[in-house]
Amino acid sequence: MSEEPRGLINHVSASSGNRVVARFRRSTGVAVAGLCALVLLFYARLWLPDLVLIKRDAFRFFLPLKQYMVERLAAGELPHWFPYESLGRPFIGVPVTGVFHPFTALYFLLPIHDAYRVSVLLSCLLAAVGAFTLGRVLGFSRAGALLAGVAFALSGYVVSLTENIVYLYSICALPIFCAALEKALAERWVWVVSPAVIWATVFLNGDIQTGYYYGFIAMVWTVMRARGFYREACLRLACAGALAGLLAGIQLGPAAALFVNSERMQAALFHDTALHWSTHPLRLLTVVASPVGGAPPPPDVVRLFLTGEQSATGPSGLWAESLYIGVPVVGLALLGAWARRDLRVLAVLGGLALLLALGRYGGLYEVFYHVMPLWSAFRYPERLMGVVSFTAAMLAGAGVDVLRKGQGRAAPWFGAAALCGGIGVGLRTELVRMWAASHFGPAADVAHEVILSAALAFLFSLMAALGVGLVTVAIRRSGLWKEVSLALLVAIVALDLSRANLEAYHTGPVEAAVFTPGLAEAVKRDAGGAGPGHYRLLSIKEGTSLYPERLNQWVDKVGASSVIVRQALDVEHNAEFRIESIKVYLPGHSLGVASLVKLARQKFGVEGYARYNVAYFIGRSSHFDSPRFAQALVAKIPDYDLGLYKNPSPVSPRAYLSRSPEPVASPVELATLLTRSDFLRGEVDVVEAPHAILPGPSKVGSASVEHYAPEEVRVRVETPQPAVLVLLDAYDVGWRATLEGGKAVPILRANGLVRAVVLPAGSHVVTFAYETPLLRAGAGASVAGVVVCLGLILYAGRRLRGGTGSHQPTHDGEGT
Secondary structure, X not given: OOHHHHHHHHHHHHHHHHHHHHHHHHHHHHHHHHHHHHHHHHOHHHOOOOEEEOOHHHHHHHHHHHHHHHHHHHOOOOOOEEOOOOOOEEOOOOHHHOOOOHHHHHHHHOOHHHHHHHHHHHXXXXXXXXXXXXXXXXXXXXXXXXXXXXXXXXXXXXHHHHHOHHHHHXXXXXXXXXXXXXXXXXXXXXXXXXXXXXXXXXXXXXXXXXXXXXXXXXXXXXXXXXXXXXHHHHHHHHHHHHHHHHHOHHHHHXXXXXXXXXXXXXXXXXXXXXXXXXXXXXXHXXXXXXXXXXXXXXXXXXXXHHOOOOOOOOOOOOOOOOOOOHHHHHHHHHHHHHHOHHHHHHHHHHHHHHHHHOHHHOOHHHHHHHHOOOHHHOOOHHHHHHHHHHHHHHHHHHHHHHHHOOOOOOHHHHHHHHHHHHHHHHOOOHHHHHHHHHHHHHHHHHHHHXXXXXXXXXXXXXXXXXXXXXXXXXXXXXXXXXXXHHHHHHHHHHHHHHHHHHHHOOEEEOHHHXXXXXXXXXXXXXXXXXXXOOOEEEEOOOOOOOOOHHHHHOOOHHHHHHHHHHHOOOOOHHHHHOOEEOOOOOOOOEHHHHHHHHHHHOOOOHHHHHOOOEEEEEEOXXXXXXXXXXXXXXXXXXXXXXXXXXXXXXXXOOEEEOOOEEEEOOOOOHHHHOOOHHHHOOOOEEEEOOHHHOOOOOOOOEEEEEEEEOOEEEEEEEEOOOEEEEEEEEOOOOEEEEOHHHOEEOOEEEOOOEEEEEEOOEEEEEEEEEOOOOHHHHHHHHHHHHHHHHHHXXXXXXXXXXXOOOOOOOOOOOOO
């Protein structure tokens, strides 16, 4: 054969191959575009204008924190310290602030509430596209991968976690992490960079707990999916983990410094909190039949049905508002697990996660709590239901491929439909009503409403199961309409999930997040200014809330509770208005702050609050009906029955010279200290120091705050004799104190919580400066991680260009 015909044949073959590849990529692109369109349609309220996510942490916690973060960063300052909570708390060291995560860039481009919504939307899109990508890596057809993406992104757990971007991002990144890990185990060494980078972003976003779980998931995945020698697979996993740790060092270092000094090191003290949000076995019914009890179910329903108690300790409500994935997804997942034995890793992960999610009811979580290193530091067993949703969605994608091949049978679907229908009808009978009346007594009416909602949920599940059964029959009998039938199957799953989960994310008008509460202006006027360093405020949490009826026309009940919290300057909202609060919400309390939290719940006296610079209270009028508050009212909001009251007890200034410092050798018990009348009168300060270094009583001298910023406080002191300066800000290991000329003086802990320094006689300017512990070391580790990753990528690129890189065969088509 001549050279010319051979060249022509090669050209034709290459052109044909390029057309096949282009067609394959176009069809995959169409599937991904359709998947993203479904997700965008479901989460339309995340991108429509003039809305705000209004439930719980999304509204009350993250918006004020991100506002503070952006203001500091825009001013060219790192927000090391947060002065607006408790007596001041570390900011970067508390990982949930997510200062170094890529999402932080959004807050410079958009208003705070819109940036938060966009970050949530991007996370949900990541869940969908990540599940699709993992499905393709595992050999799913496009239809199977598409259904996996829909089932995961629209699952009840993912939708419920839109209120908390830290935990939402972590679970949404899991599919793409597993896909990257699969590539790292099967292909060139350079692929270890991909899971490392994804893993690091989980840490950088502040979810240390799920990042910790990622390690266990990666180990199980490696053991069950590695090809060839386990030694090399384990080496690649270790390399990915080490790189992730390096890349996230800038966050992990400060978090570790905070962790070792927090109450989470006390496993016994943390046990009840760790297991509070265990998933009750009865709640697993809502995985296939939901909603039950309304959306969201009221706390009394939760307690009544899941604990059998009229009241409960700890926070009320549910960790995840919905766990629904539906009969179609569960049935397809069982089918996929049966047919794809190579995917047993997903079944194992899902089973372990489900058992752990049961927490106190499953037993395994308790074992891990006492045996697994660091496990006791984490809480919320129900968070592992996210892994259950992920594995179920992926196995459901594999189940679609079983149906696609005509191997599925319709009988189980019709049987499931009959079972759901029987339960739905049975729950509506008089016999069940009588049982509810006898079993729940005074709460029988509430119980009956929940039972009726459960009956309706099962009837919806009947229709979903029936629809999948009919699609199965259509696929087996008509090959020509197979693709249409598969598209109909995806639509059934999407509609079923939308029906149950659409109301699990809550939005309201943007005005709810930007209005200035009247009490914020009132406290500024009364105090003569705002900003840290002047006074603190306590907002008293109410068991029930009062609000005007017109609020229901503006927002739903969830939104109404958030508006009330903003009106009352509760939790973090007051940070927006430069008002410090004595309350605590950021995680990782020191032992002293943990004691303060416990005592605050018991409402220790106004004298005790006054000793820590609490000058104002906000709450319902019933809390302030004693004669001592007769002249204390500053302002009131009658529609909400909220009032702003001055502390009638003399309030200690932010900085002062101790009249009588009392040395103690060990940390003082705050509960004991607050019973001492001489302490409450301001006559004594208990300082943790040897007796020899403390001066005697000081009756003369003065101390005044000259400069107050979050990370630097300067206090001018005039004293004719040695004295102890007390600054009513939190004691923390990151603080350093210096005198004029740069001479360092040790900071002592006083009154269980605050800072004190011993000063010689004379005029002094004492400077307190804060730097996040281990931040510099962590930043150095992150730089090293980036250098290593870039080095691996450049080295791999050079080998490929030189033709020395190994080549892994790939296959295009529906099976890859």
